[in-house]
Amino acid sequence: MSSIVAAKDLVKKFNGFTAVDGISFEIKEGECFGFLGPNGAGKTTTIRMIHCVSPKNSGELRVAGLDAGVDNRDIKRLLGVIPQELNLDEDLTTYENLVLYAGFFDIPRPEARERIMELLEFVELKAKMKNRITQLSTGMKRRLQIARALVNQPKLIIADEPTTGLDPQARHLIWQRLRELKKRGTTMVLTTQYMEEAEQLCDEIVIMHQGKIIRQGAPDQLIREEFGAEMIEVKDAKERVFRRPATLEDVFLKLTGRHLIE
């Protein structure tokens, strides 16, 4: 399998503060690649360099064989981005949001219209087509952002914490949609603070902490490597010892001495 994103010694600084500190990774076509880490680890900063809205300070970054920072327009044409912050166009309706967005990719109207109807079906928002964005729930807005990211039939989907701040039910709806995309063979990059999300969706993950990648591997492989087995012994409040399956959270705790979600 060929790689769609390849980063080598990637560095990003903000006024002397190093947000991404020399990371290297490779994302293969067809896989779901996760960046797992607590708030401030540098996940969004990394993602923003991949989709060419933030220039790197040093290192190499190639996306679909193109040079990030040079071929920005061509790279952005190939990507679908689901940003961490909601940024739908509140002045417009659900449908208008998608039609205008398709226009930014030079997609002709008739073709856009057809795709949009399919996508609205896919994210179960057809009934809300003519509603203004202000009339949608947060979960619906997140789903609309997924549809919007798919409008240009991207080679790579980038989802930045797609379920942060959602209630469990809305979260499961998003997971369902992302799993469905995965089944269709879509390449995905996902960032998350939830180990459950990473375990559910990702084939390969990197654990990020303070701008560095501290481990990389498949989720179960990481657990096995750190704990030898998939069961660990823990003590409850009454000092009774019992065994339970280890999680990525345990891996993270062991590596950094800190919890993922603080």
Next chain:
Amino acid sequence: MNLSYRFYYVWRRNLAAYKRFVIPTLLISLGEPFFYLIAMGIGLGAYMGLFGGQSYIHFLASGLIVASAMLTSTFECLYDSYVRMVLEKIWDALIATPLLAEDIIAGDIVWGMFRGVISGFLMYLVAALLGVLPVSPSIVLTLFVLMVLIGILFGSLAMIVTSFAPSFDFFNYYTELVVSPIFFFSGVFFPLDKMPEWIKFIANLFPLTHAVVIARATFDNQLNSGHWLNLLAIVAPMAVAFYLALFFMKRRLIK
């Protein structure tokens, strides 16, 4: 600089968002010129003699048309662009598509210019309906070109200010210290020729002064080759301001 035809998409996006507000804003935009022309033109005009052989309202209306284009494009690229950029995060979504920062900034400036041209023409419409100003295709065309240039110039200047603005309050410095003097001392309300030399000197640095001169000459059918110099006094700062607007706003957007 990396500007492409895609700036048009940003203009189109703003138009789509604006549709909902067309009726209320048109009413407001029609009411304002009416108020100005009646109150100042007719009210003040009653106490004044003739201005170059014509009534005060005739003198005033031709200047107000271009001044109105200036004010509208200024406010659009201050407050409205700031809202789109900072509060509504519209630009964050745009920049994740094949649009680059330059396309977005230019698209917003062109939108500000567009709003300015419309408000200038509304002023013209009211003045024409009041029988104050003549109408002809060549006048309309000249005014259009003039207001496009003024709109891009003042949209760009406003965009430069917005690129440094930490909040809304910041805009007051610019509107009170720069835009207001230009509005009052560009010969819109009174002729400059009886002013002290130093005021004349400063007024001649204001691009609006030159636009007002061209607008008056257009209505009085007195355009001549000397007006190319007036045009240059608008186009040259426009080109510089447009370039700087892209430069400074890009610096704010791309981090």
